[in-house]
Amino acid sequence: DAGVIQSPRHEVTEMGQEVTLRCKPISGHNSLFWYRQTMMRGLELLIYFNNNVPIDDSGMPEDRFSAKMPNASFSTLKIQPSEPRDSAVYFCASGPARGTEAFFGQGTRLTVV
């Protein structure tokens, strides 16, 4: 298995633009997580899906952020409009069953200028 695949690896965008981050979880995994990592705040859980259904989105910072999981093999995290303070590394992770383990993707480094 290729592991959790995220795209793009790097994204540089101007403030106000829409940004879409993509994630392909490991086949057969039914849990999917989006995390944001910054120096100041560490790893923050943004949203968690189980069987394609959002279970907990309390970590989504504000309405500019939205996440979808239209099927078991694909998820997106969208920021519209983007702001410089959104600059961070965004990780997607998937897990095979409740609480067993989270496998992380390589991350997307987002820079908003």
Next chain:
Amino acid sequence: AQSVSQHNHHVILSEAASLELGCNYSYGGTVNLFWYVQYPGQHLQLLLKYFSGDPLVKGIKGFEAEFIKSKFSFNLRKPSVQWSDTAEYFCAVNAAYTGNQFYFGTGTSLTVIP
């Protein structure tokens, strides 16, 4: 508030020194515990995990961790560190009653000097 605490933010050791990184959590009930490592510029990788049974867990690359339920702790140890262990180390908790979310500590940056 429920949390995962890593008390050591930055640790600097010489090669062959012993390592212990602290992790405390405040979630009650049944928990699964994890240590992840993040090498510079890379993603998080699992070092070891504890679900039940023997509270002393052995992981990859010579790392081990001990679960002490009474202290709500899951400290990471390695008897002799190597330069290649330079990385960020994250403790994580998955508590049954909170669903399947993984909550991470703020991380400990380890620098090993050759």
